Structure formats: C-alpha cells, structure tokens
Amino acid sequence: MSAAELALQQEVHDLYSDHHGWLCGWLRRRLSSSFDAADLAQDVFMRLLARQRPVEAREPRAFLSTIAHGLVVEHWRRRELEQAWLETLAAMPQAQEISPESRLIFLETLLEIDRMLDALKPPVRTAFLLAQLDGLTCPQIALRLGVSLATVERYIARALRGCYAVRFGP
C-alpha cells in the first residue's frame, strides 16, 4: 500500500468515526427505511475509499452530504425503475413465460438504459427511443416528429454522446 493510499484510509477512518452517526441520521430523514439509510451511509464511505486523491474536505459534513445526496437520488431512481418494471410485467400476460434469470438480466439492463437516458433532454430522448425501440431511421423520425432531418441526426448524435459519457466517462 502506498503512502497516499494509507493517508486516504486514515482520513476516511477519521471521517467515519466523527460523522458516521450524523450521516445516518441525515439519510434516515430522507429515506423511509433505516436499513436503506445504513446501507447508503456505508456506500458513501466506500466511494471515498475508491478515490485516487485525498479528501481534504474543509467542511466534512457538507462534503459527505453532497455525496450522500447523489446516492439518495440514485437510490430513488432505482426504486422507481424497479417498481415501474414490476408494474409493466404485471400488465403483460405473456410475462409469465419470462424466466427468473431473464427477469434479473432485463432489470439490470433496464437500469443501465435508464442511467444512459437520464441526462437526455426530452426531444433527444424521444428521437433516440424511436430509433432504438421502433427501429425508425432518421428520415422516418423527422416525419414522425415534424422536425428536419438535420435536427433528428443532431438529436441521435447527442444521445449517443450522452450514453457514451455514462458508460465510458467523459
């Protein structure tokens, strides 16, 4: 273990002993379950340990709550998508035939799609989904949305750039 890694560990350790209880309370107020709060608090510190650089936070609680806030948002997004997925399955009679393994893979894939689409603006997302889900070409999408071909091509490129950034980093 390098000196830098050791320093980081010590730093996270100190943050943990000083602020873990406070962070759990902060999270409990934002989540309905104290189990989820404890899990997310754990996640916050795991994230810190995975960093390449030291933390050096001047306002440790503001710093921790910023990270925690991002995790809370992610947590809700995941919850909502899971619920949406269950509702969709319930509404589909043929869903009975989907095996448990496929269900798990589908859910993971849907979460990934959701993450990729999250930052896209509505028209970009619409155009991109018409291409991906309905197999429409750019000229067909242009007709369908009543916008120019150049606009649709710009939307698709923007969508791909957004998805690329989510998957491979900016």
Next chain:
Amino acid sequence: MNVHALPQDVVDTAIAWAVRLDYNDAAEDVRAAFSRWLQSDPSHALAWQRVESLRQPFAAVPPQIVRGTLEAADVLRERRTEGRRGALKLLSAAGLSLGAGWIAREHAPWQRLLADVSTATGEQKTLRLADGTVILLNTDSAVSADMTSERRVVAVRRGEVLITTGKDAQSPLKRPFWVETPYGRMQALGTRFTVRLAEDGARVSVQEGAVELHPAAGGASHVVSPDESRWLRHDRTEPADLRGFEADGWSDGVIAGKNIRLGDLLDELARYRTGRIEYDRRVADLRLSGLFHVRNTDQALQFLVQTQPISVRMRTRFWVLVGPEEKD
C-alpha cells in the same frame, strides 16, 4: 471509470459514422469511406466498437418492456416531483386551463416520452404518423402521439386539430385509434374529424366516418356522425352550435362562414394573431358571410372596413380596436 479514455474528436467522428450507417439508409460509397476511416487508426476501431456497444442494452430487452417500464417510471417520478411541489399544484389548479392541463398530464404518462408537436400563434403544421394518420395542427395548438402495439393514441393538449386516421396497414391487428382530451376520450371509427379545445370542453366535428365520445367522469357515451358537431364535456356530451362557421375551413387556410356574427368572426381572427382584438358591442351583432384568410389577418380586417359599417384602429400592432364607422 477505469477505461482507456479516447480523444473526444475520435469519439465524435465514430458517432457521426454511426448516425450515417446505423440510423440512416447509407449508400455504398458512404460505407467505403467509413471502412477507410475505420482502418486508418487503431483508436478509430476502438471508438467504433464502443459506440456500437451502446446499442446492446436496447437489443437485450423486448422493446415493449423497455417502453412500458420507462413510461411507468416517468409517471412515478412525475408524481414524486409533484408531491414536492404541492403548493404549486394547488395554485395552478385554481386556474381552469392550467388545472385541465394538470389532469391531462396525470392521465397521460407517455406525454413526456413522446415529444409534443406544437404550433405558435398563426402557424399551422402537418404531422404524419407511421400508421398513415395525418394530423393538421391549427394555430397555437399542441398534440402528442403514442403508438403501441395495441393501440394508437393522440392527445390534444391545446388548440385545434384535424385528424384523418390512417389505415394502419402495417399492423397485424387493426389497432383502435383514441384521442385524449382533458375532458374525456374519443374513439375514431375510420374517419376525418376536427377537435377543438375550449375552456370547458372539446368540440368535435365529424366530416367522414364516426367518432365515439366518452366523458372523463363517465357520462353516457355518444357516437357523432358526419356533418354533426358535439361538445365533449367532463361529465356529458351535448350538441354544438357552430354559429354559421365551417368546422374545417381553417385546414384550407380560411375562416368560412354564412350569416355569422361579426363579434364571433373577430374572436376567430384573434386566434391567428399575436395580441388582441377588442370590439364595441354596437358592432358585435352585425351579420356577414364569406371567406377570410387566416394567414393574413391584417388584410381580413382591412376587407371588413371596406365592406362593413365599422372602423378599425390599431392602438399598437398587437392591440386592435373595432368600433362603429366614424362619420366625418
């Protein structure tokens, strides 16, 4: 993320190729140029591989599941955001049109997913859907369309549209065609008809075929026949009086009417203009017939001055006052 980062311009070029090759019908010479680019540098091949991999998740799950889940998630998320904006919701529910819009949003989860098409004041636009349906939007109007494997749904959110339903030849089963409005829904039965939203209802005029109206609050449904006009209200339907106007004249760019009130005509013209037209009660009941072009309302006003005992003053370009003829 622990992957080898590529220069942004290489990634952008790979994306531009993907747009041309994967999302368009690419010609042979485009493919040849692409393959030269691909082979000219190892980083190109890697960028291409990554961009192509972005499509994988979409191919891994049946499209109707992806769409269904995303739509349902949108509804849940909207509900959560709205919960947080409770106060705002109460405020907007106080205003009738905003309140109606709110109802429409709650009942139409797919609206966010499929882009709205809208027109500005004075603008008209034609929208062609994949099933062959053609929707003409009148001035200051907005619609969204959603085509699933089971049904076709068009939501009229604002203004007025002329819908000519398509034959839906490519679909294995003939999907029902629904129109959603804030006041209820209607089912088109092979048809051409106009829908116009007002503050307290949607007015439907059928030119061909038939349309069945279903009030949102569950009142009796009603089938509207050709050359008939009817109001779809929240809890009932009732006959609509067009007051001498043709329901679909605007689709030819005109307001057409026989023995119409001048006041009604000015109200109609005002829909195509930015700003307002005010008129004196003394001229409101004058009767006239004719065609008035909606694309040039200044000219229509001028024509009225020449043919009717009225005067038109423009306080500003956006504020028109119509009164009795000024005798000098």
